[in-house]
Amino acid sequence: MLFKNITHIKTDILIIGGGTAGCMAAIFAKRKTPHLDITIIEKAHIKRSGCLAMGLNAVNAYLVNTTPQEYVEYVKRDNYDVIRSDLVLSIGERLNRMTHFLEELGVPFPKGEDGKYIARSERSIVMYGEHLKPILAEAVAAHGIQVCNRTPAYRLLKDAGSDTVVGVAAFNIRSNEIYIVKAKAVLMCTGGASGIYRPSNPGLARTKTWYCPYNAGSGLAMGLRAGAEMTSFEMRFVALRTKDVIAPTGTLVLGTKMPQCNARDEKYIRKKQDMLGRGLTTCERLQFTIAEHEKGRGPCYIDVSALNSKQYKELVESYLNMAPSIVLDLLEDPAHPRTHIEICGSEPYINGGHGMAGFWVDTYRRTTLDGLYAAGDVAGGAPKKYISGCFAEAEIAIEDILQRWSSFQEPKIDQAVIEQAANDIRTPLNSEGCITFNELEDRLQKIMEEYAGGSTQNYETSRDKLLIARKLLAALSQSAGDVRATDGHSLMRVHATLERTLLARVLVEHMLARRETRWPCYQTRLDFPVRNDLEYKLFINSRMVGEEIQVVKRNLQSPYALLTKEGKAA
Numbered sequence: 001m002l003f004k005n006i007t008h009i010k011t012d013i014l015i016i017g018g019g020t021a022g023c024m025a026a027i028f029a030k031r032k033t034p035h036l037d038i039t040i041i042e043k044a045h046i047k048r049s050g051c052l053a054m055g056l057n058a059v060n061a062y063l064v065n066t067t068p069q070e071y072v073e074y075v076k077r078d079n080y081d082v083i084r085s086d087l088v089l090s091i092g093e094r095l096n097r098m099t100h101f102l103e104e105l106g107v108p109f110p111k112g113e114d115g116k117y118i119a120r121s122e123r124s125i126v127m128y129g130e131h132l133k134p135i136l137a138e139a140v141a142a143h144g145i146q147v148c149n150r151t152p153a154y155r156l157l158k159d160a161g162s163d164t165v166v167g168v169a170a171f172n173i174r175s176n177e178i179y180i181v182k183a184k185a186v187l188m189c190t191g192g193a194s195g196i197y198r199p200s201n202p203g204l205a206r207t208k209t210w211y212c213p214y215n216a217g218s219g220l221a222m223g224l225r226a227g228a229e230m231t232s233f234e235m236r237f238v239a240l241r242t243k244d245v246i247a248p249t250g251t252l253v254l255g256t257k258m259p260q261c262n263a264r265d266e267k268y269i270r271k272k273q274d275m276l277g278r279g280l281t282t283c284e285r286l287q288f289t290i291a292e293h294e295k296g297r298g299p300c301y302i303d304v305s306a307l308n309s310k311q312y313k314e315l316v317e318s319y320l321n322m323a324p325s326i327v328l329d330l331l332e333d334p335a336h337p338r339t340h341i342e343i344c345g346s347e348p349y350i351n352g353g354h355g356m357a358g359f360w361v362d363t364y365r366r367t368t369l370d371g372l373y374a375a376g377d378v379a380g381g382a383p384k385k386y387i388s389g390c391f392a393e394a395e396i397a398i399e400d401i402l403q404r405w406s407s408f409q410e411p412k413i414d415q416a417v418i419e420q421a422a423n424d425i426r427t428p429l430n431s432e433g434c435i436t437f438n439e440l441e442d443r444l445q446k447i448m449e450e451y452a453g454g455s456t457q458n459y460e461t462s463r464d465k466l467l468i469a470r471k472l473l474a475a476l477s478q479s480a481g482d483v484r485a486t487d488g489h490s491l492m493r494v495h496a497t498l499e500r501t502l503l504a505r506v507l508v509e510h511m512l513a514r515r516e517t518r519w520p521c522y523q524t525r526l527d528f529p530v531r532n533d534l535e536y537k538l539f540i541n542s543r544m545v546g547e548e549i550q551v552v553k554r555n556l557q558s559p560y561a562l563l564t565k566e567g568k569a570a
């Protein structure tokens with residue numbers, strides 16, 4: 001029988017997810033306390049996993065000529081005031097130090113003649129980051145950190161005598177074993193979630209998404225199942241990207257400073273900026289691009305016709321560091337470089353690194369579950385943290401864990417809890433149903449696309465549509481027992497799709513609760529088309545009680561008190 005064997009691992013600090021935040025957290029922990037055992041549980045292989053798998057060409061949060069306080073003000077403006085300023089400030093204070101540490105680890109940063117980093121903007125610098133993830137993985141190995149690759153974590157495990165999180169049940173898809181990992185402290189670093197909405201590319205190209213297609217939001221689902229509070233799922237992140245190959249456009253807009261134009265060659269973004277007399281927010285750039293389509297002036301492009309051959313070559317090199325597939329497109333006919341690169345909006349994601357959906361955490365990155373911390377894209381409340389912000393959160397969490405080390409207890413987990421988790425992992429292998437994970441995923445994405453504001457709906461939705469989504473998702477969840485897995489890989493895919501389905505249900509509740517349009521495209525309610533500062537300058541949070549999703553509101557200001565339905569302090 002597959003997954004019959006259970007392997008037990010005991011460690012001091014368990015890190016779930018060996019991506020950006022996870023690898024760095026492990027390195028920080030080992031540097032500060034070499035005698036502690038640190039274990040990373042990773043779904044893929046840490047050498048090329050998560051958002052950094054293809055590499056990056058910029059550190060998007062580096063304070064060039066600006067202060068941490070100004071960074072907070074910028075993030076606040078860009079997100080229409082609803083952010084956790086305390087979290088953003090704690091990130092801002094560490095961004096530059098984190099970047100310097102990355103350079104120390106061996107990631108190359110080009111410098112100008114003055115010896116300084118090359119700035120793309122006030123808050124972004126150029127990096128040669130194609131090898132970023134292998135460099136992090138090598139540092140993890142050099143520090144003697146234990147890594148369990150190809151081992152998706154499935155369920156958080158709590159202490160027998162208290163409600164403290166002290167471990168995880170996972171399964172290794174190569175050895176076909178179940179892992180029970182016990183630890184004194186647990187840090188969740190599993191990133192955000194893609195695959196909830198229908199991807200823009202079909203068939204075999206469906207994993208050509210902007211957000212890492214293998215980040216299924218499992219950490220969020222595990223947290224929800226264990227009773228953790230989540231925040232701001234309704235503020236989905238939608239990336240403005242190059243069409244088909246879905247490469248980031250920051251490389252073009254910030255890197256080359258080339259303009260966005262519509263199908264009639266009108267520079268619609270510049271026009272808007274001139275009209276409004278200010279720079280646009282990130283979601284406005286997307287909103288105004290979608291508006292061009294709606295008015296029959298699409299598709300839209302980045303006009304790169306003014307680049308000379310040296311600049312074009314630099315653009316190609318820059319993309320080689322982050323999104324190599326677009327290079328095939330850019331160099332299709334070397335004698336005739338592209339003059340226009342078509343752009344589009346991606347499908348929406350749940351993400352706490354660009355957006356702010358994720359675990360509700362305090363300034364130490366403690367979640368609302370005892371013993372569980374969260375850092376990186378899985379942690380909510382602090383948009384625009386990017387890689388350096390993920391590193392900062394990893395460091396903050398590790399510092400707090402070590403500070404409180406003497407208060408953590410030896411973990412004890414009931415045998416019955418272990419057996420239940422193991423059985424639940426195996427359930428799809430024993431299913432007699434005939435639904436495949438692909439069929440489940442197709443159905444989930446169709447529901448979300450059509451009723452919960454997918455890209456083909458211009459990201460718009462309304463109460464009536466969301467109520468339909470709620471009903472269809474509830475029915476879909478009922479079919480969980482009929483989804484079948486035949487081996488380790490399909491077992492992972494089944495669990496990931498069920499986790500995405502749970503996140504979709506929570507997302508719909510968040511979208512129903514925010515009866516305004518705060519972040520156009522990220523969160524557009526056609527039935528409440530304007531921002532309502534009087535009633536909705538607050539956080540929409542949620543947690544699960546049994547199978548029920550409870551939505552609560554929290555005040556915008558620290559200590560972020562719970563609010564009544566009428567918006568008063570509870």
Ligand SMILES: Cc1cc2nc3c(=O)[nH]c(=O)nc-3n(C[C@H](O)[C@H](O)[C@H](O)COP(=O)(O)OP(=O)(O)OC[C@H]3O[C@@H](n4cnc5c(N)ncnc54)[C@H](O)[C@@H]3O)c2cc1C
Nearest residue numbers: 017019020021043050051060153191218353376377386387
């Ligand atoms: C395409 C793209 C381009 C970007 N460009 C830039 C840029 O130029 N500059 C910049 O500063 N930032 C950029 N970012 C943002 C930045 O890369 C992310 O914010 C950051 O890497 C997220 O780090 P993380 O650790 O939270 O997630 P990840 O690095 O994605 O790590 C999550 C890890 O968890 C693992 N995992 C998931 N589920 C499980 C599970 N159930 N069990 C075990 N492991 C699991 C994953 O395999 C992965 O290794 C970009 C992001 C994307 C997607």
